[in-house]
Amino acid sequence: MALRDSHRLFLQSFMSRGILPSKEVRQLYQQACERFGEASDLGRLAEFVNRINIKISPLHLQIKKGINEVTAAQYYGLVNTAESDITRLSSTYTVNELEFYKKIIESIVDSDDGVMSSTDALNLTSQLEKKMLKKDAEDLISKFERDNWLELNPKGEIALSTRAILELDQYIQNQYPNLAVKCNMCHRLCLQGETCSRCDVKLHFSCAERYFDKQEKHHCPSSACNAPWPQDSRRPCRPSDPSAASTASNSEENLTNHTTRSKSRR
Ligand SMILES: [Zn+2]
Ligand SMILES: [Zn+2]
Structure with missing residues (x-):
């Protein structure tokens, strides 16, 4: 299926800015649809983006979704998938x-x-x-x-x-297979987050917040470890962010590329 003018307008913003907060992406989608007299339905945003991704994949480009590791705000970025360097x-x-x-x-x-x-x-x-x-x-x-x-x-x-x-997720994982750790919850690369005191399990701050929210006593999510989880003073106090991960709709989650390849650390 060919791209419509609304898809092209949407894509142009990514070409010029590289990365956009989720909130702006939703507005951009609605504006692009309105401009060309199409009905916009936020529940179909993932489908809209996926159609663009199918067209731009031969150019080794992809609109990918990610989170800010500290604020948990969600972003969409146009990334190059060709080079892992x-x-x-x-x-x-x-x-x-x-x-x-x-x-x-x-x-x-x-x-x-x-x-x-x-x-x-x-x-x-x-x-x-x-x-x-x-x-x-x-x-x-x-x-x-x-x-x-x-x-x-x-x-x-x-x-x-x-x-x-x-953009560099793959590069980092290729280059530092023994150092790059994935979050135990969302399976994305995790640099800033909380680490188990006993094993190498790591969680993004926001993932830890969600995971431990349902537990009275905080233990490592790895059943093989189960060590008491350190009460982390570094967990940032986040201002309530409308684009934070916990409010993501399922349709947007479909964009997330969950890879579960695990690597042992050091
Ligand atoms: Zn995570
Ligand atoms: Zn552990």
Whole structure:
């Protein structure tokens, strides 16, 4: 089935912006339908997006859904599915800049809490083959942040952005099969979340909140472990967000690509 003008208009926004919050995606869908005199039905948004995905898959593009690991807000991003390497960013950054970004990714994936201090990030320049001044590295981190590849939390720590996680999910899993951990609940890559004190089970903050909500005593969801779950002080207090995961409609959930391939850690 061919794409209609409404599909094309919808897709254009993703081409120019890369990633959009769920709430805006729903508005965009309604506006695109209205503009071309079509009835919009939010229950059919997933179908609408899937039709676009079928058409753009030969171009190795896909509109994929993801969550912000801290706020649990949902996003849709247009991602490149062809390369599982980071070279796709090479039109914007030099080889040395990409090397620096890779080092940041590695440190974040290797960390327990999915963040790193900016001082630690700047120190990574000493590991680069080609010299990079700390001042230049500082500017570069700001550029990665502006381009939505890194995110700074209120404490000034560096984390991978929602866009980076959506886009580089496969790269991270290929590159660091022993370090990349998936959330025990949603089976998505989990960098910032809660970790069991005994085993390697990890949960996104929002997934932990939902899972433990039904339990009086908090235990590791792995039946083989079942250790008491640490009361995590890092769980952020989230403002109620209308696009948070718990309010997702089933039709939107259909977009989520659940992969359950598990990898043992370290
Ligand atoms: Zn999760
Ligand atoms: Zn455990």
